[in-house]
Amino acid sequence: MRPTGSEPARGRHAGAPEMHPSSPIPVMGDGAGLGAAIRRTLGDTDLSVFPLALGSSVFGWTAQVDASAAILNRYYDFGGNFIDTADSYSAGRSEHIIGQWMSRRRNRDDIVLATKIGNHPDNPGLGPVAMVRAVEASLERLQTDHIDLLYFHLDDRSVPLEDTLGTAQWLIESGKVRYLGASNFSAERLVEARILSAAGYPRIEALETHYSLLHRQPFEGDLGLVSRGQGLGVMPYFGLENGFLTGKYRSRADLDGSTRAARVARHLNRNGLRVLNALDAVAAEHNAPVASIALAWLLAKAGVVAPVASASRPEQVDALVGATAIRLTRAQVVELERAARA
Numbered sequence: 001m002r003p004t005g006s007e008p009a010r011g012r013h014a015g016a017p018e019m020h021p022s023s024p025i026p027v028m029g030d031g032a033g034l035g036a037a038i039r040r041t042l043g044d045t046d047l048s049v050f051p052l053a054l055g056s057s058v059f060g061w062t063a064q065v066d067a068s069a070a071i072l073n074r075y076y077d078f079g080g081n082f083i084d085t086a087d088s089y090s091a092g093r094s095e096h097i098i099g100q101w102m103s104r105r106r107n108r109d110d111i112v113l114a115t116k117i118g119n120h121p122d123n124p125g126l127g128p129v130a131m132v133r134a135v136e137a138s139l140e141r142l143q144t145d146h147i148d149l150l151y152f153h154l155d156d157r158s159v160p161l162e163d164t165l166g167t168a169q170w171l172i173e174s175g176k177v178r179y180l181g182a183s184n185f186s187a188e189r190l191v192e193a194r195i196l197s198a199a200g201y202p203r204i205e206a207l208e209t210h211y212s213l214l215h216r217q218p219f220e221g222d223l224g225l226v227s228r229g230q231g232l233g234v235m236p237y238f239g240l241e242n243g244f245l246t247g248k249y250r251s252r253a254d255l256d257g258s259t260r261a262a263r264v265a266r267h268l269n270r271n272g273l274r275v276l277n278a279l280d281a282v283a284a285e286h287n288a289p290v291a292s293i294a295l296a297w298l299l300a301k302a303g304v305v306a307p308v309a310s311a312s313r314p315e316q317v318d319a320l321v322g323a324t325a326i327r328l329t330r331a332q333v334v335e336l337e338r339a340a341r342a
């Protein structure tokens with residue numbers, strides 16, 4: 001088996017123009033492939049990832065098969081290589097769509113593939129039998145023989161962590177999984193897992209957690225402290241708060257027809273609008289979309305390797321990948337955080 005994502009950047013960006021580090025990057029035309037030059041190492045692994053992971057919970061939900069493939073193409077053709085899915089997304093359809101797309105594009109070796117187990121109704125939890133079955137099912141849907149980063153989707157306190165990590169060790173030794181990540185784990189459980197790794201169990205290398213300008217705890221508390229202390233690669237999700245931090249919802253009327261209306265509505269208040277105003281100001285200074293600034297703020301945070309964000313249409317991808325070219329000044333970070341303090 002060949003390690004994925006660990007090779008130096010390929011030549012997909014050859015001939016791309018020199019860019020000012022802070023200017024928005026073109027995604028099509030001269031910008032195509034530019035992102036292949038942008039890679040970060042994920043935690044203490046040899047995975048080398050584009051610093052914006054493409055979320056895929058929308059595949060089979062708000063993006064059907066053709067739209068999903070177009071979104072994947074747009075991201076990959078720009079130079080993105082980090083795809084985030086889960087066995088439970090659209091009851092497995094997300095993994096299936098990604099598997100078909102990789103098979104068609106013949107690009108499995110170019111992709112760092114992250115999936116999650118533990119939340120699929122057929123194989124719930126993190127007990128040994130469910131884990132092995134879940135991984136086998138994911139491998140089949142993804143049409144691959146290995147998962148680069150396997151997350152435990154949710155903590156499962158009904159199973160001793162030793163059993164979960166022991167099963168993960170077998171999955172790693174059998175070549176089905178390369179590295180482990182934890183999603184929605186508490187700081188305390190990460191500490192417990194690290195203590196077990198000192199006794200020979202495999203290490204958790206990555207953390208996926210809810211973190212955005214509108215949801216700063218627990219990452220800015222003990223979770224961030226522990227993940228930095230352990231050198232985990234952090235992948236924040238909901239950095240766009242279901243689209244609210246793209247700036248497209250400013251009033252109740254904007255919610256009409258949105259599949260995400262119920263999730264977004266709770267941000268339509270003074271606090272949410274104050275954060276949008278601050279994002280507007282910083283976006284104007286960079287001549288960049290509001291969504292890019294919300295994600296660039298995450299990228300300015302210690303420990304963050306790659307926010308996970310999704311698009312329901314290919315053209316939305318541009319603002320996501322564009323975040324990776326934006327360097328916020330210290331003053332801009334302070335301005336955003338002052339607005340975000342409730």
Ligand SMILES: NC(=O)c1ccc[n+]([C@@H]2O[C@H](COP(=O)([O-])OP(=O)(O)OC[C@H]3O[C@@H](n4cnc5c(N)ncnc54)[C@H](OP(=O)(O)O)[C@@H]3O)[C@@H](O)[C@H]2O)c1
Pocket residue numbers: 054055056057058062084085153183184208209237238239240241242243244246248258259260291308309310311312313315316317319320
């Ligand atoms: N580990 C976990 O427990 C967990 C939990 C949640 C999510 N995740 C991961 O994180 C990913 C991101 O979460 P998410 O997709 O639910 O929400 P999100 O990233 O906060 O919001 C993404 C949504 O915002 C809208 N959007 C994105 N770019 C836009 C643009 N440029 N202009 C306008 N609208 C734009 C799109 O929805 P519309 O077009 O429909 O408005 C898109 O689907 C998921 O796909 C999944 O991979 C993980």
